Amino acid sequence: MITFEGVTKRYPDGTVAVDHLDLEVPAGQTMVLVGPSGCGKTTTLRMINRLIEPSSGRILLDGQDIQRSNQSELRRGIGYVIQQSGLFPNRTIEDNIATVPLLIGWKKARARARARELMTLVGLDEQLARRYPYQLSGGQQQRVGVARALAADPPVLLMDEPFSAVDPIVRATLQDELIKLQAELHKTIVLVTHDVEEAIKVGDQVAIFRPHGHIAQVDSPERLLAAPADSYVENFLGFDRGIRRLSFLAASGLNLDDRTVVEEDTAASVAARAGRDTGEDWVLVVDAGRKPRGWAAVARLDSLPAGSPAREATLEPYGHTFSVHGDSLRSALDATVLSPAGRAVGVDDDGRVVGTTSYDRLRVAIHAAEQAADRSAAPGNGTAAGAQRQDTAAGTA
């Protein structure tokens, strides 16, 4: 756990980068510091491993003031990942990763073995071990940077805009992998980014900075989207806040309709009746394995010769499906909007259709989920681990 107590950073020319910061970074979670350029988030990060020294205030790492530790020793226990990866061009990939272990005295063989372990962990082909940085792509270099930071198994990982220098597709992949990694490793991660989407995607806790080093709000991403503290935070989060918040609500709460799901060999007339009986214009046709094939309009089913199976009707594509167990209400809503039938298909883990949803059912589920979320976030119910609200009355530039 990392604690900032009244930390200020003032430069000789008078600029105040960080102003009386109080912040608690919970152990084993990802805290994302996000804000506009020059707001002090990077300065805050770099004070943790003493690359920048605070002008006043204390920073505690697991209860101990970091000023009391030797700088180099402190840094060897903290992983640091930066935007340009900072790989040593004159060392092979495995020697780059093995840097800190070698520094703290591991034998070469053991350090290199550990390096290879980490390469697998971050998704790098082991064959790249003896190559040099210039031979790798940007995304690969970033993975090496992360592996290098994790080599000595530090409890704390600092990341300064780690994914900003790669293209969006690679960025998304790296973000996903970070989430996966963290689920396994449970490090205390502090990540700085200027991209609020990244913060929301990756963070367990997100601290939104105002210009000049004040924090506007610290909360879980879901709470931020649900209840921004003021208009600054609201603007920072951007529009679409309501819909984006839905990604934190599980789709499993949806009440799905399976009455309009028909197998392809069913007679068209039977299928059409199923639709009419429930008042729907569309019926979902599935195959023998209950995998979706497409939407059939009731009208079209009626126009088929009697006795023809439903599969002979012209089928509209069923589009995106959503997973009943894994996906969020946002996916379900998105699928619904995209569907020509105005209804989305919910599938289980094997891809088999569980049922369909509609705007109405979504409305009900969203309302219920929001109420449940609000109840559990109320003070005294023990969520948003330890994050403290900052003084939001501080003036902005």
Next chain:
Amino acid sequence: MSFLSFAWDWLKQPQQWHGPDGIPIRILEQLGYTALSLVIAALIAIPVGILIGHTGRGALFAVNLANAGRAIPTLGLLVLLAVTLGFSPLAWLVPLVLLAIPPILVNAYEGVAGVDPGLKDAARGMGMTPWQQIRKVEVPVAMPLIVLGLRTGAIFVVATATIAAYIGLGGLGRYIIDGLATENYGEVAGGAALVVVLALAVQAFFTGVRRLAVPAGVRQQGRPS
């Protein structure tokens, strides 16, 4: 006795300052050889260097020219031409010019080639002809390096001209060579001292030229970071 005392003893002799072998004449001779060789070398090297820098062709040649120039022993070149050409002035002129060309050319090339590509792009985009681009944008920006190349070339020439006294050239080297032959170290020291002063003066001269010739805006960006 120290070098300075030898040199001073000789320099303060009044007869050294008079006559055809006198110091003023020798200084003028040295300056003459230097100026002549430099001008010829510059006339050849600067346009070629600018051209290579502007078009980008022959860059490999330019870069390796410097190395080649450095490897050629001055004494060897001088002596070779002296033996094959006899008393012709080409015996000293050609080596002086040849040795001055590499620094001037390579610096002119690097100066032009190193112009911010954004600047060159803007010039082309504005509709300047290649000649205009060179004249109005590339050369002014390359000025610091061009003058620096001239300065380096001048120093090479001063040094080579001094050595050229060995094959009979006049100038300050005369004192050194004659003094060595007659084992008159005073003369040798005096000559060497004068050469040093001359070299420093030439260096200072070109440093001054650089201040004057380089437009103020360009000078600012040329400062080492």
Next chain:
Amino acid sequence: MDWSAVPTYIWESAYLGIVPALLGLVISVPLGIACVRWKWLYPPVLSGASVLYALPSLALFIVLIPYTGLTDTTVIIPLTLFSLCVLVPNVVDGLRSVPEDVRQAATAMGFGALRRLAQVELPIAVPVVIAGLRVAVVSSISLASVGQLIGVSSLGYLIIDGYQRDFVTEILIGGGLIIALALVCDVLLVLLRRALTPWRPRRGRRERAQILIGDPAVAAQAGGAG
């Protein structure tokens, strides 16, 4: 014509060429490191180097005669000073060429300044330093022959002797061997660079010719960029 002495001359030219460059290297590395660490040091050092570089080698040999006589040392000292003039800017440039993020990463991982220098910064500076070394070695080999005028023996002897006897072939052989020696040393240094820097892309950026020119002021002009 006594050709049996030629190998000795070759050895002497090599000696008079390589020793000054190596001495220059030994002095310029700490000096360069100091100039990077204390930025205010660099401009005066550079100015001093510029002035020194302007002085004709023959004159410098002569200045030393009362102190070191007509020995190898008289030639080696000025050539070492010239090598210094070339190498210090290269050491500085080489160290400055280390990308900032690499330096930061090293610090953040707990490298002390000395370790960072030895394991990261100097290795990265090697290509630039070797470029300077090439200039220094080639120049020294060539300039050493001028020492023949004050009686310091090397391949320059063949040149002088050839002149005195009007023997063109001897001159050509003397000059040719000097050039060949310089070339061989140059190639060896390139091979050394390749061996020391397997981590560099083969199709490297063209080396800036200023650095090859060797004039310290020119190096400073270019320094920092590229």
